[in-house]
Amino acid sequence: xxxxxxxxxxxxxxxxxxxxxxTAAHAVNYDIKVNGGYTPNxxxxxxxxxxxxGLSTPLISWGCTSSSGxxxxxxxxxxxSPHASISSxxxxxxxxPGGLPMNVTTSAGWNLSITGGGPTVWxxxxxxxxxxxxxxxxxxxxxxxxxxxxxxxxxxxxxxxxITSSSLTVSNMTGGCLGLIANGDPLTTAATYHVTNPAxxxxxxxxxx
Numbered sequence: 586x587x588x589x590x591x592x593x594x595x596x597x598x599x600x601x602x603x604x605x606x607x608t609a610a611h612a613v614n615y616d617i618k619v620n621g622g623y624t625p626n627x628x629x630x631x632x633x634x635x636x637x638x639g640l641s642t643p644l645i646s647w648g649c650t651s652s653s654g655x656x657x658x659x660x661x662x663x664x665x666s667p668h669a670s671i672s673s674x675x676x677x678x679x680x681x682p683g684g685l686p687m688n689v690t691t692s693a694g695w696n697l698s699i700t701g702g703g704p705t706v707w708x709x710x711x712x713x714x715x716x717x718x719x720x721x722x723x724x725x726x727x728x729x730x731x732x733x734x735x736x737x738x739x740x741x742x743x744x745x746x747x748i749t750s751s752s753l754t755v756s757n758m759t760g761g762c763l764g765l766i767a768n769g770d771p772l773t774t775a776a777t778y779h780v781t782n783p784a785x786x787x788x789x790x791x792x793x794x
Contacts, residue, residue: 614663615699619789626660628789630669632746632778638676639775642755645765649689650678652776655783656697658791667696671711679718686721699793705741707793710734714753720760727762729755731772739780744788747777 619628634652641647654674672693679687692715702708712734719728733753739746753772782789 613701614665615668616662616794617658617660617664617668618792619658619660621792623660623662627657628660628791629783630656630658630789630791631781631783632656632671632674633781635745635777635779637776640679641773642766642770644770645682647681647687648679649676652676652778654778666698667712668699669697671695671697681720681727685726687718687727688721689716689718691716699739700736702738703793707739707741708736709739709746710736711748725760727758727760727766729758729762729766729768731755733772735774739791739793741790741792744780744790745777746780748774 619625632652632654638649638652639646640649652675654671656669656671658669674691674695676689679689681687694713694715695711696713697709697711700708700710714731714733714735716731717728718731720726731753733751735748735751735753737746737748737750751771751773753774755766755770755772756768758766758768780789780791781787
């Protein structure tokens with residue numbers, strides 16, 4: 586029995602070691618350039634939604650007319666993850682079905698990382714997302730927090746960041762929310778953001794390899 590337990594422990598340790606090695610192998614640094622070079626570093630970029638932003642939980646679909654954010658992009662020949670930090674993010678014109686206006690405020694600490702793909706369309710993930718949603722007519726009908734991450738892709742050709750899936754969760758719900766939102770609900774979102782130089786309104790452009 587002791588030998589069996591010892592063998593199981595050794596096997597478990599080996600699996601953990603292999604798993605750790607696999608995780609480390611995926612921690613790839615990227616060559617990130619703006620305008621074909623490594624300056625400025627970091628490069629400030631603006632994210633502007635292309636059209637509306639869709640949001641939904643199991644019982645309700647709603648959205649915002651526009652969204653924008655600012656990010657600090659690391660530039661260099663071997664940039665580690667996270668590759669950009671999102672310093673500000675806003676959603677405007679957010680409305681529930683029936684016309685109930687909603688205000689969305691966000692907390693800092695969002696990070697964007699390239700997670701593979703290429704050579705011109707790259708997989709990306711944004712982690713550390715935190716937002717507070719509250720109705721704009723007194724705050725008594727509905728309020729809740731949203732935390733988690735989203736996945737998407739960055740297209741060098743269009744300089745667009747597209748959100749394709751999300752792992753966001755509702756918590757701290759108050760006000761009843763008309764029975765349409767509950768703690769633990771998954772929240773999904775879909776949007777495309779054009780990435781530009783905030784000083785000129787033009788693309789840098791950003792190149793990754």
